[in-house]
Amino acid sequence: MLTIVFSWDDFYAKEKSNFESNPEDTGECWFDDSDAEAKMIQFLSDKIGELEAISDSSRICDLGTGNGHLLFELRNEGFEGPLVGVDYSERSVEFATKVATAEDFENVTFSQCDILSPDHPFFEEIRASSGEFDILLDKGTLDAIALSEDLYENNTKRGHLVYPKCVAPLLKKGGIALITSCNFTTEELISIMTTDGLYEVWDKVNYPTFQFGGIQGSTVCTIAFLKI
Numbered sequence: 596m597l598t599i600v601f602s603w604d605d606f607y608a609k610e611k612s613n614f615e616s617n618p619e620d621t622g623e624c625w626f627d628d629s630d631a632e633a634k635m636i637q638f639l640s641d642k643i644g645e646l647e648a649i650s651d652s653s654r655i656c657d658l659g660t661g662n663g664h665l666l667f668e669l670r671n672e673g674f675e676g677p678l679v680g681v682d683y684s685e686r687s688v689e690f691a692t693k694v695a696t697a698e699d700f701e702n703v704t705f706s707q708c709d710i711l712s713p714d715h716p717f718f719e720e721i722r723a724s725s726g727e728f729d730i731l732l733d734k735g736t737l738d739a740i741a742l743s744e745d746l747y748e749n750n751t752k753r754g755h756l757v758y759p760k761c762v763a764p765l766l767k768k769g770g771i772a773l774i775t776s777c778n779f780t781t782e783e784l785i786s787i788m789t790t791d792g793l794y795e796v797w798d799k800v801n802y803p804t805f806q807f808g809g810i811q812g813s814t815v816c817t818i819a820f821l822k823i
Contacts, residue, residue: 631734631775631800631815631817632664632665632668632734633668634800634802634817635665635732635734635773635775635800635817636665636668636669636672638773638798638800638817638819639653639669639674639730639773640672640673642798642819646769646771646797646821647769648729648730648767648769648770648771649729649730649771650676650729651673651674651675651676652674652675652676653674653676653728653729653730654676654677654679654728654729654730655669655674655676655677655678655679655728655729655730655731655732656679656680656681656728656730656731656732656765657678657679657680657681657731657732657733657734658681658710658731658732658733658736658762659681659682659683659710659733659734659735659736659739660680660681660682660687660691660705661682661687661691662687662690662691662694663680663690663691663692663694663695663703663705665732665734666678666679666680666700666703667694667695667698667700667703670700670703676702676729677702677704678702678703678704679703679704679705679706679728680703680704680705680706681705681706681707681708681710681717682705682707682708683707683708683709683710684707685707687705688705688706688707691705692704692705706720710736710758710761710762710765711740711747711754711757711758711761712761713761713764718764718765721764721765722764726767727764727765727766727767727770728765728766728767728770729767729770729771730766730770730771730772730773731762731765731766731770731771731772731773732773732774733772733773733774733775734775735775735776735777737755737758737774737776737779737784737787738776738777738778738779740754740755740758741753741754741755741778741779742778755787756787756790758787759787759788759790759791759793759794760791760793763793763794763822766822767822768822768823769821769822770821770822771797771819771820771821771822772788772794772819772820772822773817773818773819773820774788774817774818774820775800775815775816775817776815776816776817777814777815779816780816781799781816781818784816784818785818788818788820789820792823793822793823794820794821794822794823795820795821795823796818796819796820796821797819797820797821798818798819799816799817799818799819800816800817800818800819802814802815802816802817
């Protein structure tokens with residue numbers, strides 16, 4: 596049997612190569628078919644001023660940033676605060692940094708980080724510099740983590756179950772974690788994020804719904820969790 600092992604480093608190395616050949620090719624926009632990225636940005640724009648954490652100068656961190664596209668679009672839409680993208684893949688960070696430089700995006704930076712390892716130097720850098728973020732963004736990263744069979748906390752829990760506690764040190768109290776998923780239902784995502792008592796549901800993004808077998812749902816969900 597042939598086993599194909601997917602590598603994010605290989606994926607983003609290819610995207611970087613494509614960009615170098617064609618500067619118009621800034622990479623894949625995940626969840627593009629559901630318009631999730633635009634909806635996340637519109638949600639934040641609409642909510643400016645409703646919470647202290649949400650403003651056009653918010654400090655924002657994109658978890659599993661990939662090519663950085665979400666942060667670039669936030670900057671284009673007028674979010675002027677520091678924007679930081681983190682990703683497990685060093686090739687992702689290299690690619691996103693190259694795009695940011697080429698497109699002259701200021702105060703948009705990228706760092707390699709395993710967000711499931713709170714002892715990673717990135718966490719200490721945040722605590723030692725300007726403190727926690729106002730907003731955490733996740734567009735499919737929790738989904739990807741859930742696909743891994745790696746275990747944490749003495750080999751007792753899958754990655755998506757330790758995720759809420761692991762990323763909590765990056766978010767200030769009263770801050771927002773805006774998470775988009777296509778693998779989890781709204782109810783499942785709420786259960787994952789609220790079980791440890793670190794967050795509560797604040798709001799959500801509305802998507803077109805479908806009905807099948809008497810059950811109504813959507814192909815993607817985006818929920819804003821308030822850190823309490």
